[in-house]
Amino acid sequence: MSESAKNRYSPDEVSPPGETLRDILRERGLTQAELATRTGRPKKTISEIVNGKAAITVDTALQFELALGVPAAFWNAREQQYREHLARRAQEEEMARRVSWLSKFPVAEMVKRGLFRREATKPERVRELLAFLGVSSPEQWSELFALQNVAFRKSTAFDVDEGSLAVWLRQGLIEAKRVPSQPYDRGTFRAALREARSLSREEPESFQEKLVATCAEAGVIVLFVPEFKGCRASGATRWIAPDRALIQLSLRYRTDDHLWFTFFHEAAHILLHGKKLIFIEGQRHEGGREAEANRWAANALIPRSEFERLSKMRPYTKTRIRAFARECGVSPGIVVGRLQHEGLLPHSHCNDLKRRFKWAGDV
Structure with a gap:
């Protein structure tokens, strides 16, 4: 496993930034309607942000900074962290659906040679394999391998894996x-x-x-x-x-x-x-x-x-x-x-x- 993968922080759960916004409003004694008035945003938009149904845009983050005194960088970071978490969770679910793809490769040998970790779930192994091959999906690997100009001296006596x-x-x-x-x-x-x-x-x-x-x-x-x-x-x-x-x-x-x-x-x-x-x-x-x-x-x-x-x-x-x-x-x-x-x-x-x-x- 690469050093960057070892050091990557990937919590099991990340709350939407709307929860933080709800807590701040409660502390300040402000309602969602009052925040909508202070920022010029529709009440519906504020409600959707609080309930995790809408993202905090860069413009909205700047408005929150002025209206609440909380830096825009904080809101942007929270939003990015949350969206990355959702995307990573969706990717992990996709990895779990792709475990049968592992059978096409010499995974056990790769583990033995130290190319992969010994302890890993099958979905984690799919991720490791994709990272090793330098592609984002099995489809991209198939496309890349097909595009490579390979001139292989094949034999009718043996099949090549x-x-x-x-x-x-x-x-x-x-x-x-x-x-x-x-x-x-x-x-x-x-x-x-x-x-x-x-x-x-x-x-x-x-x-x-x-x-x-x-x-x-x-x-x-x-x-x-x-x-x-x-x-x-x-x-x-x-x-x-x-x-x-x-x-x-x-x-x-x-x-x-x-x-x-x-x-x-x-x-x-x-x-x-x-x-x-x-x-x-x-x-x-x-x-x-x-x-x-x-x-x-x-x-x-x-x-x-x-x-x-x-x-x-x-x-x-x-x-x-x-x-x-x-x-x-x-x-x-x-x-x-x-x-x-x-x-x-x-x-x-x-x-x-x-x-x-x-x-x-x-x-």
């Missing part, structure tokens, strides 16, 4: 706003990608911080955000400002060949495919921009000329793979993954050369 995907994307956007970066520079980003190839040979404790720092210098924020169940996204790319891009990685497949290929695939979208679409990498799907990004990533990790040399190194022993990886400047796992993808090495062979990752806290 749109709620989980939306939450994963939103968490990345929220975290990205806290990451400082320089304005995007294409040349600096290309230099960062050259350094990233060599980082693939390092352990996560070393390469993660360096990768994030070098890309931030180029105006590209790199985030590692665990996927939510059903999200089925290994990576995503989008421009979050005209001069800032975001690459979001989920470590879905947990091996270095998948991680680095996904990262370079996302980098290709930044370099080649403009700023309007959100590219989300999930299951296998070739064609158009995705195929172009695949080719670019493959050649960026292992240049075509080097791969041609590799393809002639049969049989593919672990010793030869390690030696080639060292000469090429990438991790052995990347070489194994490329050979497997090209059908030159069975998917059951040499997988122990791949480095496996896990999130901090995983058992």
Whole structure:
């Protein structure tokens, strides 16, 4: 829960300002009719204000100030507080009618990750979810999500949970706003990608911080955000400002060949495919921009000329793979993954050369 939400005063009941007006009139020994005469307001209007049926306008507050000696600011504040209370109560009733909407999202996972409070009623949870997504109603969320230019590599074998995907994307956007970066520079980003190839040979404790720092210098924020169940996204790319891009990685497949290929695939979208679409990498799907990004990533990790040399190194022993990886400047796992993808090495062979990752806290 945000700090502002924690500190917000929201009493269960707020009396209408008319009750305060009634008390003041009683103390002063004035009738409603006399107040109407003093202010020039109709008796009916004064009666409706006293009984909470009419609001105290700014003009009326100024008249009360002159007639009763009570500052207009007091009446304006009381009126605003009361109207906000009524609106908030109506909103809470609306939240209670929307609790079924929660089932579209990975709420339990969000609680476990500390994104939501553990103790909350379902209507309160609806409010938390709306605030997290940055919208005022489920309808606005549906409209916003539909308007986003999402290019997702879908698979006929698996369904994508749109709620989980939306939450994963939103968490990345929220975290990205806290990451400082320089304005995007294409040349600096290309230099960062050259350094990233060599980082693939390092352990996560070393390469993660360096990768994030070098890309931030180029105006590209790199985030590692665990996927939510059903999200089925290994990576995503989008421009979050005209001069800032975001690459979001989920470590879905947990091996270095998948991680680095996904990262370079996302980098290709930044370099080649403009700023309007959100590219989300999930299951296998070739064609158009995705195929172009695949080719670019493959050649960026292992240049075509080097791969041609590799393809002639049969049989593919672990010793030869390690030696080639060292000469090429990438991790052995990347070489194994490329050979497997090209059908030159069975998917059951040499997988122990791949480095496996896990999130901090995983058992």
